[in-house]
Amino acid sequence: MLTLTSIMSSSGNPAPRIALGKSHALRALLRPPPTDPTDIDAIVDHLMFVFGVIGSPGYAQDPAVLRPHLERVARLGLYREGTARQLGAILASGDRRPMLHNVEAPTLVIHGASDPLVPVAAGRDTARHVRGAKLEIIEGMGHDFPPALMRRVAGRVAEHCASG
Numbered sequence: 001m002l003t004l005t006s007i008m009s010s011s012g013n014p015a016p017r018i019a020l021g022k023s024h025a026l027r028a029l030l031r032p033p034p035t036d037p038t039d040i041d042a043i044v045d046h047l048m049f050v051f052g053v054i055g056s057p058g059y060a061q062d063p064a065v066l067r068p069h070l071e072r073v074a075r076l077g078l079y080r081e082g083t084a085r086q087l088g089a090i091l092a093s094g095d096r097r098p099m100l101h102n103v104e105a106p107t108l109v110i111h112g113a114s115d116p117l118v119p120v121a122a123g124r125d126t127a128r129h130v131r132g133a134k135l136e137i138i139e140g141m142g143h144d145f146p147p148a149l150m151r152r153v154a155g156r157v158a159e160h161c162a163s164g
Contacts, residue, residue, distance in 0.1 A: 003164035010122035025116035028053035058140015112141030
């Protein structure tokens with residue numbers, strides 16, 4: 001049987017307390033990256049800033065560990081148009097609550113209690129609209145996958161998939 005896992009997501013419910021992330025997180029995400037794709041240091045500084053805002057306050061990442069990871073990301077290249085398209089798709093997708101009522105697959109919803117971009121209320125709302133969904137709220141988790149949580153999240157997803 002197929003299963004569904006929703007992580008850091010939303011039902012598309014337009015209610016402000018559910019749909020709206022914190023303004024400082026939205027500004028950080030929408031802040032344009034440096035325009036020179038060869039200025040790796042500037043791109044990494046930009047990414048460090050963004051992850052500093054949207055990241056998990058309960059699982060702060062060591063900058064000495066995060067920076068080399070983000071350098072690899074920067075060297076692969078940021079695709080500004082892709083980011084814009086993803087945000088456009090999120091906005092255009094609308095309210096999915098009526099469709100969520102039709103989901104029959106066993107569903108797990110994982111959401112960070114400290115997510116500044118997609119409020120924890122969005123995760124609760126998603127779980128409420130899928131019959132029988134299991135909800136796991138992770139204290140201290142923001143809108144990222146800090147290394148300290150990787151094993152826990154991957155384990156929950158694998159356990160959920162195996163149970164389906």
